[in-house]
Amino acid sequence: MTAVADLTVATQGPRRKLGKGRVAAWLVLVIAALYFLIPIAASVEFSLRGVHDTHDLSTWENLFGQPGFLDNLITSLELAAGTVVITLVLMVPTTAWVHLRLPKLRRLIEAICVLPLVIPAVVLANGVLVAFRGGPNWLTGTPVILALEYVVLALPFTYRTLDAGLSSIPLTTLVEAGRNLGASWLTVLLRVVVPNLRTSILNASILSAAMVLGEFTIANLLLMNTLPVWTVQAGQQDGEVATAASMLILIVTWALLLLMSVFGQRGARRTGRSG
Amino acid sequence: MTATIEPSTEAKPGSPVRLAGLRRGYGQVTALDGLDLDIAPGELVSLLGPSGCGKTTALRIVAGLEHSDAGAVFVDGRDITKVPANKRDMAMVFQSYSLFPNLTAGENVAFGLRLRGVSPAQRSKRAGELLELVGLNQHYDRYATQMSGGQQQRVALARALAIEPKVLLLDEPLSALDAKVRVQLRDEIRGLQQRLGITTLFVTHDQEEALSMSDRVAVMNAGRLEQCASPDEVYTRPATPFVAAFVGAMNRIPGIASGAEVEILGQRLTVTQPPEVSAGAKVTALVRPESVLLTPAVAGTVRVARSSFRGPVTRVTVELADGTEVDSDLPSPAAVDLRPGTLADIRFAPEPVMVIS
Amino acid sequence: MAELKFRNRRRLDLLGLLPFLAYVAVFLGVPTISVVVGAFQDDAGGWTLSNIGAAAGDPYLHAFVVSTEISALTAVVGAIVGLAIAFAVSASPPGGVLRQVVSTASGVLAYFAGVPLAFAFIAAIGSQGLVTKWLGAVGLDISGFSLFGFAGITLVYLYFQIPLMVLVIFPALEGLRPQWQEAASNLGASRWQYWRLVGGPLLLPPFLGALMLLFANAFAAYATAAALTNGIIPLVPIQIAAVMSGNVAVGQENLGNALGLGMILIVGLALAGYAWMQRRTSRWLR
Numbered sequence: 001m002t003a004v005a006d007l008t009v010a011t012q013g014p015r016r017k018l019g020k021g022r023v024a025a026w027l028v029l030v031i032a033a034l035y036f037l038i039p040i041a042a043s044v045e046f047s048l049r050g051v052h053d054t055h056d057l058s059t060w061e062n063l064f065g066q067p068g069f070l071d072n073l074i075t076s077l078e079l080a081a082g083t084v085v086i087t088l089v090l091m092v093p094t095t096a097w098v099h100l101r102l103p104k105l106r107r108l109i110e111a112i113c114v115l116p117l118v119i120p121a122v123v124l125a126n127g128v129l130v131a132f133r134g135g136p137n138w139l140t141g142t143p144v145i146l147a148l149e150y151v152v153l154a155l156p157f158t159y160r161t162l163d164a165g166l167s168s169i170p171l172t173t174l175v176e177a178g179r180n181l182g183a184s185w186l187t188v189l190l191r192v193v194v195p196n197l198r199t200s201i202l203n204a205s206i207l208s209a210a211m212v213l214g215e216f217t218i219a220n221l222l223l224m225n226t227l228p229v230w231t232v233q234a235g236q237q238d239g240e241v242a243t244a245a246s247m248l249i250l251i252v253t254w255a256l257l258l259l260m261s262v263f264g265q266r267g268a269r270r271t272g273r274s275g
Numbered sequence: 276m277t278a279t280i281e282p283s284t285e286a287k288p289g290s291p292v293r294l295a296g297l298r299r300g301y302g303q304v305t306a307l308d309g310l311d312l313d314i315a316p317g318e319l320v321s322l323l324g325p326s327g328c329g330k331t332t333a334l335r336i337v338a339g340l341e342h343s344d345a346g347a348v349f350v351d352g353r354d355i356t357k358v359p360a361n362k363r364d365m366a367m368v369f370q371s372y373s374l375f376p377n378l379t380a381g382e383n384v385a386f387g388l389r390l391r392g393v394s395p396a397q398r399s400k401r402a403g404e405l406l407e408l409v410g411l412n413q414h415y416d417r418y419a420t421q422m423s424g425g426q427q428q429r430v431a432l433a434r435a436l437a438i439e440p441k442v443l444l445l446d447e448p449l450s451a452l453d454a455k456v457r458v459q460l461r462d463e464i465r466g467l468q469q470r471l472g473i474t475t476l477f478v479t480h481d482q483e484e485a486l487s488m489s490d491r492v493a494v495m496n497a498g499r500l501e502q503c504a505s506p507d508e509v510y511t512r513p514a515t516p517f518v519a520a521f522v523g524a525m526n527r528i529p530g531i532a533s534g535a536e537v538e539i540l541g542q543r544l545t546v547t548q549p550p551e552v553s554a555g556a557k558v559t560a561l562v563r564p565e566s567v568l569l570t571p572a573v574a575g576t577v578r579v580a581r582s583s584f585r586g587p588v589t590r591v592t593v594e595l596a597d598g599t600e601v602d603s604d605l606p607s608p609a610a611v612d613l614r615p616g617t618l619a620d621i622r623f624a625p626e627p628v629m630v631i632s
Numbered sequence: 633m634a635e636l637k638f639r640n641r642r643r644l645d646l647l648g649l650l651p652f653l654a655y656v657a658v659f660l661g662v663p664t665i666s667v668v669v670g671a672f673q674d675d676a677g678g679w680t681l682s683n684i685g686a687a688a689g690d691p692y693l694h695a696f697v698v699s700t701e702i703s704a705l706t707a708v709v710g711a712i713v714g715l716a717i718a719f720a721v722s723a724s725p726p727g728g729v730l731r732q733v734v735s736t737a738s739g740v741l742a743y744f745a746g747v748p749l750a751f752a753f754i755a756a757i758g759s760q761g762l763v764t765k766w767l768g769a770v771g772l773d774i775s776g777f778s779l780f781g782f783a784g785i786t787l788v789y790l791y792f793q794i795p796l797m798v799l800v801i802f803p804a805l806e807g808l809r810p811q812w813q814e815a816a817s818n819l820g821a822s823r824w825q826y827w828r829l830v831g832g833p834l835l836l837p838p839f840l841g842a843l844m845l846l847f848a849n850a851f852a853a854y855a856t857a858a859a860l861t862n863g864i865i866p867l868v869p870i871q872i873a874a875v876m877s878g879n880v881a882v883g884q885e886n887l888g889n890a891l892g893l894g895m896i897l898i899v900g901l902a903l904a905g906y907a908w909m910q911r912r913t914s915r916w917l918r
Contacts, residue, residue, distance in 0.1 A: 025720035029730075032717055032794070036741065039752035039791070042762040046755035094652040101645040109649075112656060118900050119664055120852035122869040123892040126876055127663025130670055130889065152660045216747050216855040221876055228747045232859045235751060243755050246748040253743050340814050360817045367818045372809040375816070376916035377833045386829070387819035420915060431815075438819060 047244035059240045063248070066241055072230035075143055079226060080209040082147040087158050087208050088201060090151065095162040096193050099171050106163070113159035116152050124149065125221035143224050150212050157211070158204040165200025199264055206260040210253045289317030289474040290351045290441040292337070297346035299332055306332040307343070308498035317472040319465065320503070321485035324495035325521070330478045331446060333495075337476060338444050339363050350441055366435030367444040371451045373431035374419040380406060380430045381415035387438035405433040408467070425456035432464065436471065443468065443475040449484060461488055482522050486510065494518045512547075516631045519561045526567065526601045530630070532558045537630050540576070540595070545627045558630050566624040567603035569593065569610075575618030577601070582613055593619060668896070670889035683890035692871060692891060699851055699868045700898075702782065706789040707846035711839065713790070714797020721798070722805040738795040745792040750859035753779060753788050780861040788856060793846050800845060804838035807917035834916065841909025848902035852895065868895055 050056040064070055098109055116124075128149060132140045139145055174196065178188040194201065216228040227249060235242030292314040299307040307329045314320050322330035335341040337348055339360030347356045355363055366387070374383050381402045388398035406412045409429040419427055428448050435443060445464070449457045465488045468475050479485050485492045486506040493503040494517070502514040513519035530539035532552050537544055539560045550558055569577075569591060577593040580600060589610035591603045601621070605613070613619060671687075674680040686692065717734070724730040744752070756763045758779055767773075778784055808831060816826040854869035861870070868891060875888035 025716075025723065028713075028716045029720050032713065036737065036791070038763060039749070039756045042756035043748070043752040045762050046751075046760075090652060090655055094649065097645075097648040101648065105649070109652075115656075116660060118896070118903055119660070120854070120869065120895050120899055122852070122854045122872050123667055123895050124660070124663055126872055126888055126892050127665075127667040129876055130885065131662045131666040148659050152656065155656075210743055214743060214746055214748070216859065220855075220858065221873055228855075231747050231751075235754075235859070236862070239751070239754060239758070239760065243751045246751045250744065250748045254740060257739065257743075338814075338818060340817070360814075361820050361822060363818075364820075365818060367815065369811045369815065372811045373815060375812055375830045377830060386816070386821075389829075390820045390825060434815075434819070444818075 043243050043247055047240055047247055049240055059244045063241065063244055066234065068225070068230050068234075069227075069245065072225050072227045075225055076213055076227040079143055079147050079150065080212040082144075083150040083154065083212050084205045084208050086147060086151045087154060087204065091155075091158055091162055091204070092194065092197070092201065093189060095159065095166055096171065096189065099163075099166045100175060110159065110163070113155045116155050121153065121215075121217040122221065124152075125218040128218070128222065143219075143226070146219055146222065146224055146226070147212075149218055150208070150215065153215070153218070154208040154211055157207045161200050161204040161207065162197065165197045165203075169196045202263055203260055206256045210256050213249055213253055289315075289472045291316045291349075292442055292474055292476070293349040294333065294337065295347045295349065297333060297336055297348070298344045299329075299336065299341070300344060305498050307336075307346075310346070310495075310498070310500055312493055312500065312503060314474055314476065315490075316474055317469075318490045319468055319475040319477060319488060321477045321479055321489040321492045322495055323479060323482055323485040323492050323522075325480060327497075328495040329498040330480075330495050334367075334444055334446055334476060334478045337442070338365055338367050340367075363442075364438070364440055365442040365444055366438055366440035367446060368428065368431045368435050368448045370447040371424075373448075374427055374434075376419050379416045379418055380411065380422070383419075383430055384434045384437050386434060391438070401437060402433075405437050406430070408436070409433045409463070423456075424452045425460055428452065428460060429463075432467070436467070436473075440473065443473045445475065445477045447478055447480070450479070450481070457484075464488070486522070492522075494521060496521075513629065516561065516629060519629050524564050524602060526562045526564060527599075528560045528562055528595075528601060529597065529599060530558055530560045532556045532630065532632075537628065539623065539628075540621060542623055544623060544625065546630045547627045548629070550630050550632045552632050556632065558632050561629045561631065562601075562623055564590065564602040564604040566626060566628075567601060568622045568624065569603050569605065569613060569619045570622075571612045571617055572620040573618065575620045577619055577621045579613050579615050579617050579619060581615050582610060584610075589613075593621065595621075664896070667889045667892040670886050671893040673886050673889075675886070683886045684893075686887050687890040687894055691866065692868075692887075695866045695868045695871045696894065698782070698866045702785055702789065702867070703847045703850035706786055706793045706850045707843050709786075710790055710793030710797050710846050711801075711843045714794045714842075715801055715839065717794065718798045718802045718805050722802065734798065738799050741792065741795040742799075745853070746855035747859045749788060749791055749856050753784075753791075753860070780864055782865075785857060785860070785865060785867075788860060789850050789853065792853075792856075793850060796849060797842055797846060800842045801835075801838060804835060804913060804917060808834060837909045837912045838917070841906045841913065844902045844905040844909070848899045848906070851902070852899050 045055070047059050048055045048057065050058050095109075098106055119127075128145065132145065139148075171193070174192050175188055178192045183191070214228060215226070216232065219226040219229050220232070227245065231242050231245040231249070234245060292312075294310055294312040297307050297310040299305075306327075310329070310333055312320070312333075322333060324330050332341065336343045339355075339358065343356070347354050349355065350363070350365075374380070375386065378386065381399060384402035384405050385393075385398040388401060393401070403412060403415060406415055409432055411426060411429055411433070414422060414426060414430070419430075422430070431448070448464075449460055452460065461484055477485070477488065486509075489506055491503055492506050492509045494501045494509060496517050502509055502518045504512075504514075509518060509522050513522060519525055528539045530537045532546075532550060533543070533554050535546055535549050537546050537558060537560050539562075544560070552558060569579075577595055580592045580594045582592070583590045584607065587607060588604050589607045591605060591610050591613045593601050593603065595601060603621075671683055672679055672681065674682065721731055721734045753761075755761055757777065758764065779788070812830055813823075813826050816830055817823075821829070852869065854873065857865055857867055857870055858873065872888050872891045872895070875884050875891065
């Protein structure tokens with residue numbers, strides 16, 4: 001998962017023309033479009049298959065009734081919420097603090113936050129198993145450990161988002177103003193910093209939640225019951241159910257991303273900035 | 276620059292260039308509306324005008340980087356309109372990002388020669404000579420990012436000259452540079468161009484640049500050529516109000532038309548081109564600041580609003596009775612007593628003035 | 633006096649970083665170090681190199697080879713196709729439909745990898761898949777094509793490799809100033825000559841960097857392969873998972889650590905290469 005680049009912003013004036021390569025370019029794009037669209041279309045079709053070559057919504061209608069589906073869905077949603085909360089509580093004050101008092105350490109913190117990309121999720125899961133094996137059950141036997149590790153997995157994206165947001169507001173001025181008026185640090189954080197970071201906080205939350213909903217590797221290896229894990233298990237019996245479930249995950253993720261861009265634009269219009 | 280020109284640069288007679296009826300539109304916008312221009316061999320003609328006037332479009336059409344909707348370009352009498360850009364034997368210097376970043380200065384200059392199959396030894400020698408011509412022979416192994424803007428443009432110029440082009444095209448090459456570097460480079464480019472006798476087309480929006488460098492200035496506006504004449508003529512005998520206002524500063528003074536004359540502030544002056552209005556109609560006279568003469572007077576008719584010392588010349592701005600501001604450029608010693616708030620008499624030099632209705 | 637206060641203030645400031653550092657140390661540092669250290673330990677807790685030795689032998693060596701082959705193949709194919717797509721988009725009008733579509737698509741497809749991707753391909757070209765049926769109707773029998781083999785995995789992995797390449801190489805393409813091609817053209821260069829002498833050399837570092845990123849990305853991928861093959865294909869991540877779930881002999885846990893160490897080294901090396909290439913690119917790409 002990488003940050004989305006905005007390909008629509010032109011960075012310069014007159015562009016290169018394609019000329020004779022035009023045909024080749026269009027051929028590439030058409031084949032690529034087919035390659036990317038067919039699996040999606042196939043998923044939709046697969047999930048709509050009824051008995052004897054008919055198509056109906058039976059799989060979808062019965063989805064929520066499938067044994068374990070609802071429980072795992074709730075677990076995944078709780079995990080998403082938990083990860084978001086822990087991330088915000090940990091990273092918003094930290095990032096703000098770095099910007100405020102330790103600006104020279106920004107690059108170091110950024111390097112630390114990139115580390116999770118270097119450690120493959122498999123290895124991290126392995127390490128968690130090895131390191132925390134002796135831990136208390138409430139920590140290692142329940143999805144709590146998942147949420148704690150998901151915070152780490154999401155660090156590269158959440159830090160960058162919050163960092164960018166903080167760079168675009170006059171943090172020092174705002175905080176000093178607040179402190180001058182007698183506010184405590186907590187008040188300054190909650191009432192000065194956070195409101196100004198609304199868009200970044202929303203983006204970071206949505207990115208984390210989207211990641212959590214689809215995360216399979218660590219959940220599977222730590223033998224936890226989340227929706228993606230359930231989906232793969234279900235897939236061993238009933239491919240149509242599994243396909244529908246995985247599509248549901250996707251739809252929710254895309255809806256969250258859509259929310260992010262809608263709110264992002266709304267916020268920018270209100271404050272006159274792109275936060 | 277004190278380097279001599281190497282014998283390999285034989286004094287090639289410059290190539291005449293002719294633009295005939297060039298037209299170019301982008302959707303609703305007309306960039307060029309029938310441009311006709313003749314450039315004599317070895318001449319430096321500036322295309323001068325505000326942004327959007329079509330000067331860059333015209334240049335790029337000559338270079339072959341854009342096509343025209345109608346019209347033709349002739350070089351040496353040959354119609355090159357359909358010739359692809361890389362076969363036109365022209366060279367262009369851009370406003371910015373001129374140099375190839377992955378090549379050293381020397382390699383940049385030698386680029387055109389390399390394409391023409393010149394041996395490595397020969398082309399590095401030639402590149403060295405040209406870099407010395409622009410005063411940068413120490414920079415042979417430097418990259419673009421290691422040079423200042425002015426140095427980069429010099430290298431770009433050397434690179435253009437290396438292929439001994441028929442026409443040299445300069446697209447606002449000095450606009451991105453600091454003022455001081457700009458002036459210095461301006462003289463160097465002009466000096467080189469004259470010595471080598473290369474026909475040159477120079478696009479700029481800076482009229483001072485155009486006036487100081489060119490053999491002729493082609494003033495453009497909204498895709499049309501307003502006037503093409505020597506700098507002196509464009510300045511003192513502007514053909515249209517646009518040229519008059521664009522080239523050099525111009526005051527607009529309300530007056531009354533009266534046949535072949537106009538009366539402004541009690542003074543009658545002949546008119547360059549009588550406007551089509553009846554006698555007694557209100558018109559506006561265009562007068563240059565250096566043609567406005569002020570003398571301090573206790574019972575003066577105008578009041579000094581501000582005064583701006585500019586070294587040898589001081590610009591004094593006075594306010595007329597009706598509130599119009601008029602600029603006057605006076606030799607500084609004569610402006611000493613014209614401090615803000617003092618009253619003065621105003622007179623105009625007895626020359627013909629341009630009048631618009 | 634002021635200096636002392638300043639230094640104390642500095643220490644106090646660093647304290648504010650403590651929660652974050654502690655968290656990362658515990659939940660990232662400890663697991664990682666456990667793996668690295670565990671790779672060199674035997675069952676009794678003593679030091680040994682036998683795990684490394686075992687990891688470098690069959691069948692695990694085979695897994696490393698297959699992982700490397702698949703990662704390299706998907707990296708190269710993904711890089712070439714991604715470059716072609718990015719090129720086509722770069723040459724399209726700014727603000728046009730194509731850019732918007734590709735931009736949205738790349739962002740959206742990035743979340744596709746893993747479970748949804750596996751089932752999408754099963755739905756498409758699995759034994760009951762849509763495309764399988766279509767081709768069967770036209771007389772082409774691809775039921776012999778195993779989605780769970782080398783070719784199948786490659787095909788599936790490309791689905792997230794290509795968008796990644798487009799995202800990574802696009803800024804570099806856009807950073808190629810049109811003035812350079814125009815100047816080259818002016819000086820007499822054909823398009824091919826421009827690309828050979830200027831464009832190509834400029835694009836090489838970011839291209840190589842992207843290749844390494846794609847390699848690392850594929851090597852580290854687990855979810856897609858796991859969901860697709862249920863652990864049948866010999867890839868290093870799958871092997872680690874097998875060891876973790878005790879599917880191999882008991883007491884092999886440190887072997888899993890050794891495999892993990894190997895993964896960290898390979899992925900880390902590739903990413904370091906990517907980072908190095910990025911730095912070289914930023915010299916001219918501004």
